[in-house]
Amino acid sequence: MRISRDTRLCMSLSARPGNFGTRFQNYLYEALGLDFVYKAFSTTDLPAAIGGIRALGIRGCAISMPFKEACIPLLDRLDPSAAAIGSVNTIVNDDAHLAGYNTDYIAIVRLIERYAISPDTRLVLRGSGGMGKAVASAFRDQGFRHGTIVARNEAAGRTLAEACGWDWCATPEAATGTLLVNVTPIGMSGGPEAGALAFPDAMIAASETVFDVVAIPVETPLIRAARALDRTVITGGEVLVLQGVEQFVLYTGVRPTAAQIQAAADVALA
Template sequence: MNTISRDTRLCMSLSARPGNFGTRFHNHLYAALGLDYVYKAFTTTDLPAAIGGIRALGIRGCAISMPFKEACIPLLDALDASAAAIDAVNTIVNDDGLLRGYNTDYRAVRELLEQRVPPSTPFVLLGSGGMAKAVASALRDAGFADGTIVARNAASGRALAARCGCAWQPQLGEVDGALLINTTPIGMSGAAEAEALAFPPSAVAVAHSVFDVVALPEHTPLLRLARALGKPVISGAEVIVLQALEQFVLYTGVRPGAEQVAAAARFARG
C-alpha cells in the first residue's frame, strides 16, 4: 500500500449504500501502478454540502451512485456528452475547482452491446431509473431501433421511451427472440427481491439473450437461469469493471493494461 502524504490525491464515491468494489478496485490499481492516490467510499444526507466539499477540498474525482445520479446535476459546472445525453451522472471530475459530470455506465454498456448483440435484435428493458436511461441511450446510439420499455411508473416509462424512440408498456408482453435487460434492483444482494427473477422463466426460455445490470452478486438469479438455458448473457459484473476503468482513466490519465484490470477486478470481488 502506498504511503499517504499531504500530496496524495483523494478520489471518492457517494452512494446511499456504499459498497467495497470501487474502493478495492481503484486502490489496487493505484498500488500496482505506483500512483499517489487513495479512494474512499462515502454516503451523505446532504448532497449539496458533499458536492461542495469535492470542490473546496480539491478531491480529484467522485463516483456517483443511486439516488444521486440526477440530483447532483444542478450542483455541477459542466456535463460531458455522455451525461448530458441522458441527464444522469455517475462520475464527477474536478479540474482545478471546475466540476464536470460524466456517465461511464453509458460508455461501458454501449461497448458491451456493440461487441455482443446484433443491433437488429429487438429488446425489452425493465425499469426507468438512472441506469435504465444509460442503457436505453446506449441501445439507441448503438443502432437498436426495435425496443420496449417496461415500467410500472407511467411518467418515467413514457418519458424514457420517448427519449429513446421506443415503445412503453406497464407490463411484460411479447419477448420472443428479444434481448431482455434488467435495470431494476431485482436480484441484487441485500435487496428485498434478492432471490427473485426480473423476468419469468417462460420469457427467458424464448429470449435471444439476457443482460442483467445488477453487479452484486456476480451471478444473479436471472443470469443463472439464462446460462442454464444456454442463452448468451451480459452481466452487471462486466459493466462495473468497464465503468470503473473509465473512471480510473478520467481521474489519473493512466490506462492500465488488460492483465492489471483483470487482477484489480478479481481483488475487488474479494
C-alpha cells in the first residue's frame, strides 16, 4: 500500500490508544484495495482535535473513553443511534460536516441476537458511562425488562436505570441476575484494577452468561473465571470486531465479506 496526497485518513481518539482499530481497519483497506490509512491518537485538547478532523478533511474518527459524551457539542449532527443514548463512538466527516454515530449499540444488538439471549433474563450491568448507555439501551430496546444498573455514581446510575425501567444499586453484591455485564474498566490491561473481578465469585457461579465489554485483554479476569465454571461468555473482542465493521462501512461505503472480517479480526486480536 502506497500513501499519496489522495490517501484518505481515518483515526481514533482515546485516553489510552490501543492497536486493534489500527490493525483491523488497515488490514481491510489493503485487502480491498482502498486508498485509506488509519492511525490512533490521544489528546488533552478535545475541541482542537475535533476541529482538526473538520479542518484537515479526516474522513472518520473512532471515539473511545473518555470522549464519547464530551465530543457531542462539537459535532453538527447526531445519527439516531447516538442521539437516543447521548453517546458517540464514531464521527464521519462529509465535506466538513461532522456526524456522530454509535456503532457500539449496533454491535450489542447483534450479539444479543447471536447468542439468543432471552428478554426474560434478569441482567446486572455494572457501569453507567458512555459505553454503559450504549449497552443498556441495546438490551432495553431488545425487550429486556428486568435489570439492575450497578454504579458508584448514584446520579448517573439512577438516571440510566430509570431510562431503562430498571433498578439501581451502588455495589454488585446488592443485585441479582443470571446475565452479568461489565462495562467498566475493571479488568482492563494497564489500568489500576487490571487483575480485579468486576463481579464477586458467588455472582459468577450463579450466572448463566457473562459479558465483559473490556477488550484489552480479551481474556479478562472476569471472562477467565466464567470460562472456568463453564458459563457462556461474550467477550469485548466480539464487540470490537462488530462495531469496527460498522465503522469501516461508514467510512468507506464498502462492506467486507465474512471471510475478510474474520481475517482482519485474527490479525487485530493476535
